[in-house]
Amino acid sequence: MRRIKYRDEEYLVHTRSGMRLIDALVEQGVPVTCDCDGRAHTTEQCLVQWPKDTAFLLTEPTEFERRQLGDRLEKGHRLACQALFK
Ligand code: FES
Numbered sequence: 623m624r625r626i627k628y629r630d631e632e633y634l635v636h637t638r639s640g641m642r643l644i645d646a647l648v649e650q651g652v653p654v655t656c657d658c659d660g661r662a663h664t665t666e667q668c669l670v671q672w673p674k675d676t677a678f679l680l681t682e683p684t685e686f687e688r689r690q691l692g693d694r695l696e697k698g699h700r701l702a703c704q705a706l707f708k
Contacts, residue, residue, distance in 0.1 A: 624679070627671035628652060628702075637707045643680065644668050644702035654702060664690055668702040681706045 623634045628647065635646045647654045647670070658664040664686075672680065674697075683695050684704045691699050 624676065625673060628654065628669075637679070639707050641707050642703060643670065643672075643700065643705040643707070646707070647702055656703060658703075661686055664701065666690070666701070670700055670702045672698050672700050672705070674698045679707060681708060 624637050624646075626633050626635055626643070626647065633647065633650060633652050635650045635652070637646050644654055644656075654668055656665065656667045658667075669691075677698070680700065683691070683700065687695065687701050687704050690701065
């Protein structure tokens with residue numbers, strides 16, 4: 623179980639290796655939706671705050687996340703559609 627902050631609410635989610643963070647949230651009933659393509663366009667509806675002390679559990683930010691989030695990555699923000707559990 624991992625604690626994730628999404629839209630100012632905290633959720634505990636079950637995770638599995640290779641799973642996308644967004645899928646873990648949806649599986650727990652968190653209403654995450656998005657109308658972006660995850661490559662060139664985002665409305666950031668899947669933006670989450672992941673605890674920095676457990677950042678090692680997720681894959682490195684993708685180029686898309688780096689471009690979209692910039693300095694927010696340092697604060698633990700991730701796009702849940704891009705981050706995978708290792
Ligand atoms: S699902 Fe839209 S940016 Fe992640």
